[in-house]
Structure formats: C-alpha cells, structure tokens
Amino acid sequence: MAYTIKDVARRAGVGIATVSRVLNDSPNVLPATRARILAIIDELGYRPNQAARQLVTARSHAIAVVLPFLTRPFFIEVLRGIEAVIAQSGYQLIIFNVETIEQREHYFGTLPFLGRTDGLIILSLPLGSIELQRLHDAEMPAVFIDTSAPGYSSVEVDNVAGAQLAVEHLIQRGHTRIAYISGPLHPTLGFPVNRDRKQGYELALLAHQLPVRAEYIRPGGDGRAIGCATALELLDLPEPPTAIFTASDEQAFGVIDALTMRGLVPGKDVAIVGYDDLELARYIGLTTIRQPMEQMGREGAERLLDNLLNGNIEPTIQVIPVTLIERATTSPAS
Amino acid sequence: MAYTIKDVARRAGVGIATVSRVLNDSPNVLPATRARILAIIDELGYRPNQAARQLVTARSHAIAVVLPFLTRPFFIEVLRGIEAVIAQSGYQLIIFNVETIEQREHYFGTLPFLGRTDGLIILSLPLGSIELQRLHDAEMPAVFIDTSAPGYSSVEVDNVAGAQLAVEHLIQRGHTRIAYISGPLHPTLGFPVNRDRKQGYELALLAHQLPVRAEYIRPGGDGRAIGCATALELLDLPEPPTAIFTASDEQAFGVIDALTMRGLVPGKDVAIVGYDDLELARYIGLTTIRQPMEQMGREGAERLLDNLLNGNIEPTIQVIPVTLIERATTSPAS
DNA sequence: CTGAAAGCGCTTACAG
DNA sequence: CTGAAAGCGCTTACAG
Numbered sequence: 001m002a003y004t005i006k007d008v009a010r011r012a013g014v015g016i017a018t019v020s021r022v023l024n025d026s027p028n029v030l031p032a033t034r035a036r037i038l039a040i041i042d043e044l045g046y047r048p049n050q051a052a053r054q055l056v057t058a059r060s061h062a063i064a065v066v067l068p069f070l071t072r073p074f075f076i077e078v079l080r081g082i083e084a085v086i087a088q089s090g091y092q093l094i095i096f097n098v099e100t101i102e103q104r105e106h107y108f109g110t111l112p113f114l115g116r117t118d119g120l121i122i123l124s125l126p127l128g129s130i131e132l133q134r135l136h137d138a139e140m141p142a143v144f145i146d147t148s149a150p151g152y153s154s155v156e157v158d159n160v161a162g163a164q165l166a167v168e169h170l171i172q173r174g175h176t177r178i179a180y181i182s183g184p185l186h187p188t189l190g191f192p193v194n195r196d197r198k199q200g201y202e203l204a205l206l207a208h209q210l211p212v213r214a215e216y217i218r219p220g221g222d223g224r225a226i227g228c229a230t231a232l233e234l235l236d237l238p239e240p241p242t243a244i245f246t247a248s249d250e251q252a253f254g255v256i257d258a259l260t261m262r263g264l265v266p267g268k269d270v271a272i273v274g275y276d277d278l279e280l281a282r283y284i285g286l287t288t289i290r291q292p293m294e295q296m297g298r299e300g301a302e303r304l305l306d307n308l309l310n311g312n313i314e315p316t317i318q319v320i321p322v323t324l325i326e327r328a329t330t331s332p333a334s
Numbered sequence: 335m336a337y338t339i340k341d342v343a344r345r346a347g348v349g350i351a352t353v354s355r356v357l358n359d360s361p362n363v364l365p366a367t368r369a370r371i372l373a374i375i376d377e378l379g380y381r382p383n384q385a386a387r388q389l390v391t392a393r394s395h396a397i398a399v400v401l402p403f404l405t406r407p408f409f410i411e412v413l414r415g416i417e418a419v420i421a422q423s424g425y426q427l428i429i430f431n432v433e434t435i436e437q438r439e440h441y442f443g444t445l446p447f448l449g450r451t452d453g454l455i456i457l458s459l460p461l462g463s464i465e466l467q468r469l470h471d472a473e474m475p476a477v478f479i480d481t482s483a484p485g486y487s488s489v490e491v492d493n494v495a496g497a498q499l500a501v502e503h504l505i506q507r508g509h510t511r512i513a514y515i516s517g518p519l520h521p522t523l524g525f526p527v528n529r530d531r532k533q534g535y536e537l538a539l540l541a542h543q544l545p546v547r548a549e550y551i552r553p554g555g556d557g558r559a560i561g562c563a564t565a566l567e568l569l570d571l572p573e574p575p576t577a578i579f580t581a582s583d584e585q586a587f588g589v590i591d592a593l594t595m596r597g598l599v600p601g602k603d604v605a606i607v608g609y610d611d612l613e614l615a616r617y618i619g620l621t622t623i624r625q626p627m628e629q630m631g632r633e634g635a636e637r638l639l640d641n642l643l644n645g646n647i648e649p650t651i652q653v654i655p656v657t658l659i660e661r662a663t664t665s666p667a668s
Numbered sequence: 669c670t671g672a673a674a675g676c677g678c679t680t681a682c683a684g
Numbered sequence: 685c686t687g688a689a690a691g692c693g694c695t696t697a698c699a700g
Contacts, residue, residue: 018686023679052389115381283558283591352669
C-alpha cells in the first residue's frame with residue numbers, strides 16, 4: 001500500500017494542507033517546515049496520487065495524438081517532433097493509432113481521450129463537419145498537423161506550392177510528358193495533402209501551357225509496391241511519360257523499382273521527383289520535396305502547449321515552406 | 335461544464351448508485367430503470383469522469399511503454415505490435431521515448447508512470463539492479479521485450495542462435511574470413527542483444543575451428559552511416575574479410591554502400607548477412623536474420639494484459655525463433 | 669432491485 | 685505561516 005498525504009502529514013506533525021503546499025511549491029511555507037516535510041516525503045518515497053490530483057484540478061497532464069499508420073516514416077518523424085516537445089513539458093503522450101476506417105470512426109465518434117487528456121493533436125487526418133462539431137462541443141484544445149480544421153490551429157506545409165515546385169523543376173529540365181502518382185484519395189482515410197498536390201501539379205502544367213492528361217494522373221495507394229505497379233502501368237502507355245512526380249518518397253522508390261525492372265535508368269530515361277525527403281531518399285539519390293517533418297511535429301506541439309500553459313487560444317494557421325532537393329533522379333547531365 | 339453522475343441521477347429520479355450500476359454493467363438493475371438511465375446518459379452526452387473512477391478503483395486503464403529511439407524501424411515495428419494489442423484491450427498507451435542517457439536515467443530514476451499507468455512495457459533497454467529493485471518495490475506489473483530482467487516476464491529472440499545461424503551460413507558458403515560489426519555496447523544505452531550476437535558469432539567460428547580475430551570484430555554504432563564507415567575500415571585491413579555479418583540491417587545497408595563506393599559487388603566480392611529483416615532488406619536483396627518484430631510486440635503486450643486482466647503474475651520467459659532469409663548478398667552462384 | 673452514506677486522496681478557499 | 689473542512693465525482697459495501 002502506497003503512502004498518502006495523511007501519512008506524510010502525521011509524521012511531520014502538520015496538517016495535510018501544508019504538505020499539499022509543499023507539493024505544489026506554494027511560497028507560504030516556513031523553510032524549516034518545508035525542509036522537514038520534504039525529508040519525510042523522501043524517506044517514505046511518497047508520491048502524490050495522480051488520480052486524486054486530476055480529480056480536484058481537472059487536469060490530466062496528458063496529451064493525446066491521433067495519427068494514422070504508425071509505421072510510416074512520415075508520421076513517425078512528425079511524432080518524434082511531437083514527443084520531444086511534449087516530454088520536455090512534463091506532459092505525457094498517449095497515442096491513438098489509426099490503421100482502419102473503423103478505428104478512425106471509433107476514435108472520432110467516441111472521443112476516448114475526453115476526460116483523460118488536456119489536449120489533442122491530430123495528425124494528417126481530416127475531420128468531417130459532424131466530427132468537428134463534436135470535438136468543438138467537447139471543449140478540448142486541439143491542434144492539427146498536416147491537415148487543418150476551421151476554428152483550430154494548424155501546422156501545414158504548402159502542398160500546392162510544393163507540387164508546383166516539383167513540376168516546374170521537371171519542366172525546366174525539358175520534360176513535357178509528366179505523370180503524377182497520387183496517394184489514396186479516400187474521403188475519410190485519404191489525406192487532404194494529396195488533393196493539394198494534385199492541384200499544384202495541374203497549376204504548374206497550365207502555367208506552361210502543357211496539357212493535363214487524364215491518363216497521366218494515377219490515384220495510387222501509399223507504399224512502395226503500389227508505386228512500382230502504378231509506374232509499370234504508366235510505362236506501358238502508348239505514349240509513356242518521360243517524368244514522374246509522386247506524392248511520396250515511398251511511391252517514388254517504387255517507381256525506381258519499376259524502371260530498374262524495365263532496364264531503364266532513373267534520371268536518364270525517366271526523371272522522378274518524390275515528396276517527403278525520407279532518409280533513404282538521399283542514399284537512393286532521389287530528387288524530392290523536403291518537408292520539415294520533425295519541425296512540423298514540434299511546432300504543432302508547441303502550439304498546443306501555448307494554449308494549455310499560457311491560455312493562448314487564438315487559432316493560428318502556420319504554413320512551413322518546403323524545399324526542392326535536387327538529386328540524381330533529375331540529373332541534368334544524363 | 336460537463337455533466338456529472340448527479341445530473342443523470344436527478345433527471346432519472348434515481349440515486350447515483352443506480353446510475354453507477356448501469357455504468358458498470360451491474361446485473362442488479364431493473365431493465366426499465368436501466369433503459370431510462372441509458373436514455374438520459376445518451377441525451378445529455380454524459381461521460382463518467384475518469385479521474386474520479388481512477389481514484390476509487392485505483393486503476394488507470396493505461397499502459398506505459400518505454401522504448402529507445404522512436405524513429406528506428408525495429409522499435410517502431412515492435413511498438414506497432416504493442417499498440418495493436420493494447421488498443422484493442424481498451425487500455426491507452428503512453429509512450430516514453432529514450433534518446434539520451436539523461437532521459438533514460440530520468441525515466442528509470444523517477445518512474446514517472448507510477449500511479450498513472452497500470453502496467454509497463456520496457457523495450458530493448460536493460461535495467462541495472464538498483465533500477466530493477468526500485469521498479470520491483472513500486473509493485474508495477476512489467477514485461478520486457480527484446481531484453482529481460484529477473485522476476486519479470488520477457489519476450490526475446492535467441493540472439494546467440496540467430497548469430498550462429500548467420501555465421502554458419504557464411505561458413506557453408508565457403509567463407510573463413512568473417513567479420514562482425516556490432517551495435518553499440520554502451521553499458522546503459524547499449525542493448526544486450528549485441529553481446530549475445532557477438533557470442534553466437536564466436537561460437538559458430540569456434541565450432542568450425544576458425545580463428546576469432548580481434549581485428550574482425552568492430553563495435554560500431556547503430557545506423558547506416560556508421561555501418562559504411564566501419565566496413566571501409568575492414569576493407570582497408572591488410573587481410574580484409576570476405577564476409578561481413580552485422581548486428582542490424584541498417585548497418586548492413588551501410589556495408590553495401592561501402593562496397594559500392596569501392597566498386598565491389600555485394601554477394602560476389604564480399605558476402606553480407608544483416609539482422610532484422612526490415613522491409614528494405616527485401617528490395618536490396620540482403621540476406622538477413624528475420625526477427626518477428628511485430629509479433630514480439632504483440633506477445634509482450636498480451637503477457638502484460640494476462641497479468642492485468644487475469645491476474646496471471648507468474649513470470650514467463652518466451653523465446654521466439656529467428657529465421658535466416660537468403661538473398662542476393664550471399665548468393666551462391668556469384 | 670434501490671438509495672443514503674462513506675470514502676478514495678488530493679486542493680483550495682476560509683479563518684486564524 | 686498553518687489547519688480544519690469542504691468538495692472534486694465517482695464506487696461500493698450496507699441496509700432495506
């Protein structure tokens with residue numbers, strides 16, 4: 001049986017209120033009293049019961065993060081940024097991983113973090129208006145990362161501009177037949193970024209009077225294998241593209257696999273631009289759009305803490321710039 | 335202001351005890367009463383205060399997992415297995431990421447999960463005897479994955495046997511000059527698996543009357559870049575090895591980088607065996623020892639739930655077998 | 669089957 | 685600077 005505040009008070013010969021004051025760093029305690037109480041706390045190894053504290057303060061000192069596909073590098077990198085900031089703040093981080101539509105519905109339908117966490121970070125997942133209303137009614141501070149919602153702070157990158165950057169780069173390399181392999185566009189588990197990137201792709205083409213060809217736009221799925229399969233389809237087209245822009249590095253790796261299978265050389269026969277700048281992209285020599293993933297996580301977590309700690313509830317929309325990283329898959333020489 | 339059990343009781347014209355019984359699925363409630371109360375709970379959107387529940391039941395329905403290096407694929411894969419099982423059980427998962435020795439000391443020194451979680455999963459990190467005693471005194475159910483501790487259940491793979499498997503395979507391919515690139519052997523942040531794998535490496539050599547050469551054993555660090563640098567050192571030896579066994583796939587990828595830099599062909603000029611079987615290993619054609627990472631996470635989580643839900647406190651030591659996956663980096667033809 | 673009451677372990681005015 | 689008391693919102697014997 002663990003010790004309670006009463007045990008400490010009794011041994012120190014004081015009331016529990018005084019022990020509580022010491023616990024909470026209240027200044028109104030005589031140094032001598034404080035020292036005596038601290039000594040007893042230490043001797044007993046006393047720890048305040050968190051549930052009791054939570055009950056009376058109505059604070060859990062925990063933050064929930066809802067994120068999809070825990071194992072995908074992009075989400076993990078963002079999570080790492082979140083974790084670093086949250087851990088340092090003394091808050092604890094509860095994770096809710098979404099891998100299926102059912103889980104998604106469950107989490108946003110029942111809001112299981114309500115009453116267990118002080119705040120919420122939602123990563124990449126878009127909320128429907130009913131879900132958003134429910135979240136709003138629950139009065140839980142929340143921040144969105146890599147997605148956004150009216151009335152809430154968000155941290156995003158400019159995906160339209162990122163895609164434009166990628167496609168402009170290919171156009172400058174002389175390409176006119178440029179394909180786009182998108183991520184999944186599922187209405188609830190699909191991520192809004194894919195729509196924005198498609199828009200950027202189209203805008204760049206239009207800006208250079210290049211046609212937007214339906215057969216060059218492929219709504220693939222996430223992952224390397226699907227990127228490979230989709231690229232093979234594109235290569236089998238009567239008039240195959242000479243450049244492929246993908247919505248993720250993982251898909252781009254798959255495109256490279258496909259080229260290799262066909263005996264084609266990436267960057268020479270077909271140019272490729274990815275999106276994310278995963279660690280592997282550097283090794284493989286993939287030209288890509290770099291998103292500051294860990295930074296996105298950090299900024300989002302800081303926004304939430306700013307709300308929780310400083311009462312700063314004004315929603316802010318932060319857009320972090322992306323950068324084009326040129327590598328071998330769009331090498332000009334070849 | 336959120337509703338409380340009193341609000342529900344008042345509107346239903348019952349006592350709060352009856353509402354509590356409905357909340358906790360107690361059978362001793364008249365169906366009609368139950369229906370009326372449920373209707374009001376639904377109408378109000380009432381949710382029981384978790385802190386109050388925790389206080390009186392002394393259960394948090396949360397589990398903490400302490401893991402190192404949140405972004406490394408091995409730990410993420412195990413975490414995913416843990417998360418899947420925990421989420422399904424209705425428990426919440428709190429993560430403590432350890433990236434520095436200071437964080438490690440902090441977590442195992444102050445045990446911040448005490449009183450906030452019902453159980454603990456420790457991944458890959460070895461505990462010192464003082465830390466272990468402290469954990470034991472705290473009476474917190476715990477399970478160790480990819481590491482172990484006396485008095486606690488653990489889920490591990492047989493790392494000695496795994497390394498033997500790898501080295502035997504190289505010996506059968508005719509190699510006699512076989513190097514081993516280990517993971518870091520830091521006493522607290524180093525992982526015990528590296529020691530076991532080194533032992534397996536040595537046992538396999540000895541079993542075939544091959545010498546254990548000190549210059550062939552390299553205590554590298556984790557990660558691809560270090561694997562590459564270490565491999566370059568080995569290749570520069572007066573009598574370089576013809577085969578390299580690494581303690582992780584990531585290091586093996588670095589070895590491949592090194593060979594490529596020297597114009598050598600993996601599997602032809604120098605054979606390589608990794609450890610982990612990451613997704614990328616298949617694409618790169620790396621022969622490796624497969625560890626069932628997600629399964630390890632699942633089994634560990636199930637062990638903990640078995641303790642929490644069924645009161646099964648008998649420590650069990652589970653050793654999951656590993657398998658050799660043959661690929662191009664030890665291809666016999668070349 | 670149901671309710672009044674005690675109690676979980678804290679924090680926080682209130683009084684001194 | 686300190687203590688007694690109220691109260692946070694539940695669960696759980698106890699009595700009926």
